[in-house]
Amino acid sequence: MIKTLLAFSTAVLFLTTAGYGEEEHPTHWDYETHGPSCWGEFAQECQKGHLQSPINIESHKSVPLKGSLSLKMNEDIHTTADVVDNGHAIQVNVKNGGKLILDGREYTLVQFHFHGHSEHTIDGKQYALEGHLVHKSADGHLAVVGIMFNEGKNNPVLDNVLGGIGRTIRIDPQDLLPNDKKHYYHYIGSLTTPPCTEGVQWYVLKAPMTASKDQIADMRAHYDHNFRPVQPASSIKLESK
16 A cells, blocks of 8 residues: 555656646747747737837838937947857847936947848848847837948958857947938837837948958858848838938
8 A cells, every 4th residue: 555655646746746747837929849830829019019029120111210310329448248049149238338328328238149141131031140239228228220231351250259158248339320320210129039029229330340251150050040021111110211
């Protein structure tokens, strides 16, 4: 009888532990098996939202940006950052980020990350890489600056990032930006990954940066297909400066 009770208790414990383990490791979104076409299963806004990102930026459809929404960037700050592989992209978590001012609201740079092919396209062109500088205001609003990369000269910032995965590095986010930061496309969209939250202020810089062929290959060796297809833009107001 004692052996029977012990066997029963062991079986119950095994089933309970197995069930707990399954609950602790639910199916997670990705870019392949549970890719963008399935993201509505993880967050309804990914499927039902009307201001989803990324988009194909059609330059001839943009209207002049209102002066009150002009972007003022102050990213020239020497700081430290943790470079991590977050399971979807190479991400740089900035310890003491720079600032940008948008319509009187201050946003602080919290992280930037990279996509192995650009998520946004401009007049149908997809770029070699795209970087996203994610800024957050004190009350939780988000503003993201998008940077396009063409294949070309070696980029020292990318060398620093790719060589620092899993470590803390010193970095100046300003070095990631083109000299021309005054010309960009603006629209209100969403996060490009679940939960696809809308209300994100997007600023896609018109001037691209460059990355060497080897740097592009190294970035894609980590993540090659981590880009969401462009989304319908019929409800989006595109502005430019």
